[in-house]
Amino acid sequence: MISRVAENAFWLSRYVERIESLARLLYVNTQFVLDVTIEDIQRWSPLVVVVGEEERFQKAIDKNQQDDEETVRSFLTWDRTNPSSIACSIESARENARIIRETISLEMWETLNGLWLWFSDPKAEKLYRADQYSFFRYIRDQCVLFNGFALDTMLQSEAFNFMRLGASLERTGQTARILDVKYHALGPTRGGIELPMEIAQWQAILRSCSAIEPYFKVSYGELSGIHVANFLLFDKHFPRSVTRSLDRAWNFMQLIRPRGHKEIGQQSAKILKSLIQEMSSLTMDDVMEKGLHKKLTWIVDSVTDVCRVITSDYFTAQMMEPNSKDGSL
Amino acid sequence: MDQTNLSMKKKLAQEQLFAAYKPLAMTYDEYFAATGQAHPWTNTVVRHLESLGRDEFRQRARLASANFLEGGITFSVYSDNKGSERIFPFDPIPRVIDAKSWAHIDKGLKQRVEGLNCFLQDVYGAQKILKNNTIPREIILGSPVYRKEMQGIRPRKGNYIYIAGIDLIRDSDGTVRVLEDNVRVPSGVSYVLENRIVMKKAFPRLFERHQVEPVEDYPNRLRRVVCSAGSGRQSSMAVLTPGVFNSAYFEHSFLARRMGCDLVEGRDLVVKRKRVYAITTRGLKPLDAIYRRIDDDFLDPTVFRKDSLLGVPGLVEAYAKGNVTLANAIGNGVADDKAVYPFVPDIIRYYLGEEPILEQVPTYICDRKQDLSYTVENIHRLVVKAVNEAGGYGMLVGPKATRKEHQEFARKVRATPRNYIAQPLVELSACPTWTQRGPAPRRVDLRPFVLRGENTMVLSGGLTRVALVRGSYVVNSSQGGGSKDTWVLSGDGK
Secondary structure, eight states, rough: OOHHHHHHHHHHHHHHHHHHHHHHHHHHHHSOOOOOTHHHHHHHHHHHTTTTTHHHHHHHHGHHHHHHHHHHHHHHHHHHTTTTTHHHHHHHHHHHHHHHHHHHHHHHHHHHHHHHHHHHHHHHHHHHOOHHHHHHHHHHHHHHHHHHHHHHEEEEESHHHHHHHHHHHHHHHHHHHHHHHHHHOOOOOSSSSSSHHHHHHHHHHHHHOOOOHHHHHTTTTTHHHHHHHHHHHHOSOOOOSSHHHHHHHHHHHHSSOOOTTTTTTHHHHHHHHHHHHHHHHOOHHHHHOOOHHHHHHHHHHHHHHHHHHHHHIIIIIOOSOOOOOOOOO | OOEEEEHHHHHHHHOOOOOOOOOOTTBBBBBBTTTSBTTTHHHHHHHHHHHHOHHHHHHHHHHHHHHHHHOEEEEOOOOSOOOOOOOEEEEEEEEEEEEHHHHHHHHHHHHHHHOOOOOOOHHHHTTTTHHHTSOOOOHHHTTTOOGGGTOOOOOOGGGSSEEEEEEEETTTTEEEEEHHHEOOSOHHHHHHHHHHHHHHHHHHHHHOOOHBBBOOOOOHHHHHHHHHHOOOOGGEEEEEEETTSSHHHHHHHHHHHHHTTEEOOOEEEETTTEEEEEEEETEEEEEEEEEOOOHHHHHHHTTTOOTTTSOOTHHHHHHTTSSEEESOOOHHHHHHHHTTGGGGGHHHHHHSSSSSEEEEEOOOEETTTTHHHHHHHTGEEEEEEEEOOOOSSSSEEGSSHHHHHHHHHHHHHHHHHGGGGEOOOOOEEEEEEEEETTEEEEEEEEEEEESSSEEEEEEEEEEEEEEEESSOOOOOGGGGGEEEEEEEEEEOOO
């Protein structure tokens, strides 16, 4: 497929994943710990840090406003000067979809365009004011609907594989970031007995990944930082765990690489493989020893590297000579 | 509100749709004869719409508009730099053409496009028509859209015009006339198809009562004609777009989607050893045929505009070598130049030895001394057009303009007469169009689409554009125009 189109497909699904992830994070954070007292600064500022917009936030927002719940929420939801806001991600997702409208299915386009129209309408802001749960849930649901339509209505060929690859990698990074909220809110995790507010925080993190029930199935009801981190990093069956997401990324990367043309996509395959190998050789003890926060940062950075190499492997033309036979594959 | 009031309102709501409709004076009406009777071929439509009543009709009209927005069937507006998107306003009262009129139009269009294709072959070949003095040499060779680089280069199968959009109007006595030819990159066909889809959703029963010629097979036929001149390998065709910021991007994307081919930008293509390749995730893939939606000027910076970032360096060379089909061919502008338009009847006679089937509008060529002084003296009753502008720009509608505008425009015409032609104001036919106060007559034109390959076919109907502003003659989307679903009835239309 056309390289530029593949790149748009890759990014389209990353934006959708981002929208969904942030909507869920905000939805959970708006609700959680109503029974535990956590200062706003501990509860809301970490969100700005984990989406990677701390610096912009510090500059754009008045100092004495920075701890304010609504300020943070609105910065992450509506602020068009914040490229990580839901508003900007919806805009980018929809623009990417418009560019490759010929590649995605009608249903996918209608879903995303519908979300974009809804979000730009005053009605959306009214709902935000009146009922935030419904507001963020609606956004999350539309993203899930989009992915569902992708699965059920789009040709499952190269463009689809690029989309799934992008989504899987984005999800890997998102899960690592969400897991890191705890560090930014309440400091390092060391094991042992945790405070009620730490437990509440872990619960919120699980919910932000839609993981609470799957987690309890595996942990038999026990709730602790190490168990939660272990689950979100290493569980082989949970669709949002780092390990599972990387496995999926690997599968889609294999589908993209043409058989009999080993040189295509070599670099990106190599770097993803070594990341997966390193992850699988890690134990929870190793992670705790080096510090959870450090390891999560390493995961986020590694995923960024993989994406960079995918870009040079597939999206910017390296092989500029036609193939020997007729030039086609 | 008391009972009487309520029933009054109800009555009004159900009042017959066309009860207050008055055709314009001195104007052919697409629905009603001068006597006030519906034409035989619009009778059933009128009755069906009447049976819906106003409220129901209004609701369905709203449904139709929402459909365009939700489907993202939009065009971008250049004028505001935000790059906002608008829908092309859709009017839900269809324009209906009877089978007999259409047969005449269909025949006339095929003849005209054939004549223009012969003309292009000749202009870029032996130039017999110039030696013969049928057309003044300087009008052709002096045209800014004549591409001297193409002289002596024959495109595959001698086909220059794969796709033509010929603008037609009806004058006050109902005679169909050609207003303008578009044989470069005519646009609008996606709206023909989308209008039909939306219309069927909003008014399904209306279609049960009529035999309307289908339009859905256009993309398939387009694909076939574009591929017909080359290797015939359907997989190696693409649509070439200037990109997402182009106002017609929706259409480019639409056609690629319906033809099942790649949509590419200039930067997605490279030329190697005089062959065109697409840059794909698996290396370079050869392309054999390109439906290009980029103007000549921007196609290839090594030959035309050097500052073009939209084009593909080397494309013209590959094309000249016969290694790729470009649809349409390069240099077609010389055939639809407004200054050449007055000579098209002669062109048809010269190459085909036939009388032109379709009439056109009498035209004054300002480059001729006599015509220039006539134009300047009578500017208040003429329509003066810049020869290389489109979209309703660079145009003066004399009878609608102020004295000051007349003077200013006359000055421009005198300064560069070659750039202008003038025509009497044609009272474009009107078609009932939905307004706040119910159906009212609004002026329309018609752009049918002609595909020329091994055979020539005309898409049934085409794009009816309507001047939504009361009293306006300008139908362009950029100037307050909208569009309608256009029906060609099969057989007797019953």
